Amino acid sequence: MTSRIKKAVAKSKLFVSEELENYDKGRAMQNNELFQYLSNTEKQIHSVLKSSHVRAYLKPEDILESVFSYIDRPAKRLRPSVLLMAAGALGGPDREELALPAAAGVELFHTWTLVHDDLIDNDTLRRGGPTVHEAMCTAAQNKQSITTNLATEYGRDVAILTGDMQHGWAITSFVDCALESGINSTLILKLIKHLQSYVLGNLIFGEVLDVRYGMQDLTELKDIDENKIVEMLWLKTGVLYKFAGMAGALIGKDTCNFEDDEVQAITQFASKCGTAFQLQDDILGILGDEASLGKPIGSDIREGKKTVIVYESLKNANESQRKMILSILGNRLATTDQVQAVSELFYELNGIGRTRDLAAKYISDAIPYLNEISDSRYKRLLLLWANYMLDRKF
Amino acid sequence: MTSRIKKAVAKSKLFVSEELENYDKGRAMQNNELFQYLSNTEKQIHSVLKSSHVRAYLKPEDILESVFSYIDRPAKRLRPSVLLMAAGALGGPDREELALPAAAGVELFHTWTLVHDDLIDNDTLRRGGPTVHEAMCTAAQNKQSITTNLATEYGRDVAILTGDMQHGWAITSFVDCALESGINSTLILKLIKHLQSYVLGNLIFGEVLDVRYGMQDLTELKDIDENKIVEMLWLKTGVLYKFAGMAGALIGKDTCNFEDDEVQAITQFASKCGTAFQLQDDILGILGDEASLGKPIGSDIREGKKTVIVYESLKNANESQRKMILSILGNRLATTDQVQAVSELFYELNGIGRTRDLAAKYISDAIPYLNEISDSRYKRLLLLWANYMLDRKF
Numbered sequence: 180m181t182s183r184i185k186k187a188v189a190k191s192k193l194f195v196s197e198e199l200e201n202y203d204k205g206r207a208m209q210n211n212e213l214f215q216y217l218s219n220t221e222k223q224i225h226s227v228l229k230s231s232h233v234r235a236y237l238k239p240e241d242i243l244e245s246v247f248s249y250i251d252r253p254a255k256r257l258r259p260s261v262l263l264m265a266a267g268a269l270g271g272p273d274r275e276e277l278a279l280p281a282a283a284g285v286e287l288f289h290t291w292t293l294v295h296d297d298l299i300d301n302d303t304l305r306r307g308g309p310t311v312h313e314a315m316c317t318a319a320q321n322k323q324s325i326t327t328n329l330a331t332e333y334g335r336d337v338a339i340l341t342g343d344m345q346h347g348w349a350i351t352s353f354v355d356c357a358l359e360s361g362i363n364s365t366l367i368l369k370l371i372k373h374l375q376s377y378v379l380g381n382l383i384f385g386e387v388l389d390v391r392y393g394m395q396d397l398t399e400l401k402d403i404d405e406n407k408i409v410e411m412l413w414l415k416t417g418v419l420y421k422f423a424g425m426a427g428a429l430i431g432k433d434t435c436n437f438e439d440d441e442v443q444a445i446t447q448f449a450s451k452c453g454t455a456f457q458l459q460d461d462i463l464g465i466l467g468d469e470a471s472l473g474k475p476i477g478s479d480i481r482e483g484k485k486t487v488i489v490y491e492s493l494k495n496a497n498e499s500q501r502k503m504i505l506s507i508l509g510n511r512l513a514t515t516d517q518v519q520a521v522s523e524l525f526y527e528l529n530g531i532g533r534t535r536d537l538a539a540k541y542i543s544d545a546i547p548y549l550n551e552i553s554d555s556r557y558k559r560l561l562l563l564w565a566n567y568m569l570d571r572k573f
Numbered sequence: 574m575t576s577r578i579k580k581a582v583a584k585s586k587l588f589v590s591e592e593l594e595n596y597d598k599g600r601a602m603q604n605n606e607l608f609q610y611l612s613n614t615e616k617q618i619h620s621v622l623k624s625s626h627v628r629a630y631l632k633p634e635d636i637l638e639s640v641f642s643y644i645d646r647p648a649k650r651l652r653p654s655v656l657l658m659a660a661g662a663l664g665g666p667d668r669e670e671l672a673l674p675a676a677a678g679v680e681l682f683h684t685w686t687l688v689h690d691d692l693i694d695n696d697t698l699r700r701g702g703p704t705v706h707e708a709m710c711t712a713a714q715n716k717q718s719i720t721t722n723l724a725t726e727y728g729r730d731v732a733i734l735t736g737d738m739q740h741g742w743a744i745t746s747f748v749d750c751a752l753e754s755g756i757n758s759t760l761i762l763k764l765i766k767h768l769q770s771y772v773l774g775n776l777i778f779g780e781v782l783d784v785r786y787g788m789q790d791l792t793e794l795k796d797i798d799e800n801k802i803v804e805m806l807w808l809k810t811g812v813l814y815k816f817a818g819m820a821g822a823l824i825g826k827d828t829c830n831f832e833d834d835e836v837q838a839i840t841q842f843a844s845k846c847g848t849a850f851q852l853q854d855d856i857l858g859i860l861g862d863e864a865s866l867g868k869p870i871g872s873d874i875r876e877g878k879k880t881v882i883v884y885e886s887l888k889n890a891n892e893s894q895r896k897m898i899l900s901i902l903g904n905r906l907a908t909t910d911q912v913q914a915v916s917e918l919f920y921e922l923n924g925i926g927r928t929r930d931l932a933a934k935y936i937s938d939a940i941p942y943l944n945e946i947s948d949s950r951y952k953r954l955l956l957l958w959a960n961y962m963l964d965r966k967f
Contacts, residue, residue: 236774239781295737299730319788329788336693336784339733340777343689343740347769350744354766357759364758365751371765372748375741380630383734387633390730394713394723 210570213563220260220282225250227283233348241318245311245341246348249290252306252473255571257456258423259286261564265427265445268557275557277360278430281370284352285423288374291345292382292419298338299390300482307473312338350375356430366435370426373437378422385414392485408487409454409537416460417453424449444551448561451545455568458538461486462531465522467572477518483509487537492530500524538569604964607957614654614676619644621677627742635712639705639735640742643684646700646867649965651850652817653680655958659821659839662951669951671754672824675764678746679817682768685739686776686813692732693784694876701867706732744769750824760829764820767831772816779808786879802881803848803931810854811847818843838945842955845939849962852932855880856925859916861966871912877903881931886924894918932963 228250237243259282267275296302297310304310309317316334319325325333350371357367388411392403425437425446432442464479465488479486489508493501504524507517525531542565552558622644631637653676661669690696691704698704703711710728713719719727744765751761782805786797819831819840826836858873859882873880883902887895898918901911919925936959946952 233770233774236770236778238774238778242777242781295733299733301726323788325788332695333784333788335729337781339689339693339736340780342733342737344773344777346737346740347773351766351769354762354769357762358766364762367762368748368751368758372745372752375745375748376627376630379738379741380627380632383636383738384630384632386734387636387731390727394717394719394727 209559209563210567213560213567216264216560217255217257217260220263221254221256223279224256224259224283224286227279227352228287231283231348231352233351237344241315241337242341242344245294245315245337246344248308248311248314249293249306250286252308254306256286257564258289258419259283261420261449261452261561262423262427262430264557264560264564265424265449266431268431268445268552268555268561269428269441270431270433274431274433277362278356278427280352280356280360281362281367281426281430282423284349284356285419285426287345287349287352289419291342291349292386294338294342294345296386298335298342299386302474302478304474304478310338311341362430363433363435366429366433369435369437370429374422374426378418381414381418385411385416385418389415389485393483395485403485403490405487405490408485408490409458412457412461413450413454416457417450420453420456421446421450424452441552444548445561448545448548448565451541451548452565452568455538455541455545455565458487458534458541459569459571461488462534462538463572465525465531477513477515477522480508480518480521481511481513486530487534488525488530490530491533492525492528495528495530496524500528535569542566542569603953603957604961607954607961610658610954611649611651611654614657615648615650617673618650618653618677618680621673621746622681625677625742625746627745631738635709635731636735636738639688639709639731640738642702642705642708643687643700644680646702648700650680651958652683652813653677655814655843655846655955656817656821656824658951658954658958659818659843660825662825662839662946662949662955663822663835664825664827668825668827671756672750672821674746674750674754675756675761675820675824676817678743678750679813679820681739681743681746683813685736685743686780688732688736688739690780692729692736693780696868696872698868698872704732705735756824757827757829760823760827763829763831764823767819768816772812775808775812779805779810779812783809783879787877789879797879797884799881799884802879802884803852806851806855807844807848810851811844814847814850815840815844818846835946838942839955842939842942842959845935845942846959846962849932849935849939849959852881852928852935853963853965855882856928856932857966859919859925871907871909871916874902874912874915875905875907880924881928882919882924884924885927886919886922889922889924890918894922929963936960936963 228247234243237246262282262285263275263278266278293305294311297305298312302310303313308314312334314334315337316330319330319333320327353367353371353374356362357364388407392408392411395402425442428439428442428445429435429437432439434442436442437446461479461484464476464484464486467476469476489504493504496504504521507513507521510517513521545565546562549558549561622641628637631640656676656679657669657672660672687699688705691699692706696704697707702708706728708728709731710724713724713727714721747761747765747768750756751758782801786802786805789796819836822833822836822839823829823831826833828836830836831840855873855878858870858878858880861870863870883898887898890898898915901907901915904911907915939959940956943952943955
């Protein structure tokens with residue numbers, strides 16, 4: 180990585196809004212508080228999932244292995260964390276604890292979308308290990324002498340069914356929030372309905388747009404502009420963050436009123452943070468570090484992913500830069516040097532800068548919503564968590 | 574079709590048990606009663622689905638079109654019918670009406686499994702039209718000039734996401750049974766949990782076994798026997814019929830007690846009928862008629878599907894018959910004449926007969942369970958419905 184790019188990474192870690200600046204004193208200590216919370220959440224979620232009664236229905240062994248493969252790898256668990264913090268912010272530690280199965284449900288819901296998304300994107304790595312379809316293709320080839328085509332189909336089939344099973348399990352986990360934790364049944368039914376219609380519909384809308392944008396010839400990006408890309412990011416990512424914040428807030432406050440002021444404040448906060456998360460994710464896809472990200476650097480470039488980075492860079496490019504970018508973007512066989520050259524152009528042409536500014540804007544728009552709720556440890560954690568959306572390196 | 578095979582089809586329509594013989598008087602009229610009920614259910618289910626609030630979340634237009642493609646084609650709706658008949662049998666017409674969103678939920682649940690199953694099996698036809706992945710592949714090619722590979726991937730991607738959306742919608746429909754129809758919330762939560770863990774887990778187990786059996790070399794069927802094939806059929810099909818019967822019974826009786834005698838009677842009845850349905854489906858896959866089945870005849874033979882028909886026929890074949898069957902089974906390019914020759918051997922070697930006997934046995938084991946419930950129009954319909962499992966030609 181060149182020193183110029185290193186500087187860009189360092190810059191992306193700066194605080195971005197006045198509200199956040201107020202939290203700058205003793206920041207190291209506070210970040211420590213957030214990391215402890217995230218690490219504790221990771222342990223809790225993992226333990227809930229490992230000891231679930233659903234385990235008995237994960238058959239045969241390839242499904243059991245695949246269903247747990249992403250779950251068993253280290254992950255940030257940002258979605259269940261915001262759910263739990265929101266529950267704590269409006270209901271204190273007791274409600275936070277009761278919300279645990281819902282938090283596990285959100286993590287499972289996110290996981291099944293990753294499994295299907297990885298298959299759709301033909302990705303080979305996730306969280307530092309092979310994707311489900313890749314692992315099962317290899318396993319089939321190792322077990323019996325079959326053709327590469329048959330093994331690829333087996334990988335595809337198991338990945339589809341693994342995601343389907345995790346989808347079901349996510350809902351089961353929400354149901355447990357009522358039947359086991361004793362959260363109001365009507366609230367849980369409303370949350371499941373919202374997740375399975377509004378959230379799922381928007382997620383799938385975003386996913387199809389992503390697939391379609393990916394198929395479009397880069398030389399004629401006439402149907403795509405920055406707003407459309409950001410809308411697609413929100414659909415693919417923001418909508419589930421929004422749901423996580425909302426579900427936590429409703430469970431925390433023990434209300435079925437989705438329009439409650441405090442609930443709405445946390446919902447909008449989480450929604451905006453979700454878009455910022457995805458914008459930062461796109462930056463890390465270019466500037467990040469393979470070891471900590473757990474996926475190959477440059478894959479966004481080789482896949483020709485349509486991001487704000489690409490859109491802004493092409494807008495600002497001269498003819499020769501434009502030609503250079505277009506010749507490499509979407510080329511699955513591009514060399515490391517070619518990927519590196521495009522990354523540098525993305526930085527030079529303000530693709531990275533524009534994306535970082537947008538992410539920062541979403542976070543600074545999100546923060547004031549929290550004025551609606553009382554100060555507490557959970558509110559502090561939510562603010563640190565919002566900041567971490569820009570701060571994170573993986 | 575040869576006259577010998579025609580006779581086999583005719584024979585498969587005979588009544589199979591004493592209990593059913595009692596219903597033989599005025600059978601034509603009674604069958605009319607069943608067909609009117611099924612036709613009415615089809616209209617109701619279709620109308621519930623077409624007017625659903627979920628429609629607003631089916632975006633973009635390829636998803637809207639794909640989500641409705643199987644739903645809009647004529648279908649038997651046997652699963653929602655058994656749910657409604659069970660609700661009527663234990664609760665009368667009022668409870669039957671309240672169960673409608675649950676019946677629509679079971680139909681949607683079945684539909685998403687078809688969409689994913691068709692992709693997994695690389696099938697091209699369903700209910701007389703193209704499968705979702707096939708239709709979307711063609712649509713992509715018609716819309717823009719892209720490679721066949723890209724179009725095939727687009728078809729695959731939309732089919733995965735279409736099934737995912739229908740899966741979510743199925744659950745939403747169950748939730749509506751509580752929030753809109755006013756069915757007990759705890760019961761609906763328990764049903765959703767059962768569907769998303771026990772039922773889904775078993776369905777996926779069956780699907781993976783089916784994929785694996787399909788990959789096994791036919792010359793060494795050492796891991797497969799009749800019991801294993803029938804178990805796989807139950808997993809793939811019986812378990813959802815069982816759930817449909819059980820859900821209807823619980824909603825009809827307005828109880829959360831899954832172990833209630835009447836509920837259990839209907840549950841076991843539906844479970845056994847489900848296996849019979851799939852056995853008859855395998856017979857129709859060989860002897861059926863393309864126009865009424867809506868899928869190409871011989872596809873089971875060309876796919877090399879491992880059925881009781883295949884297992885029994887190979888068991889009884891001499892060396893030259895065995896060679897002949899093995900040379901054609903699983904050959905995707907087999908001619909109509911070759912498929913026809915194998916079909917005749919399946920009849921001659923008792924593959925068809927054994928399967929028909931097994932289906933009949935499951936139905937005659939199912940019928941006595943209904944002694945547990947009081948006589949009514951719904952009980953009569955359930956008996957006719959069970960008989961129809963063997964009787965049906967599509």
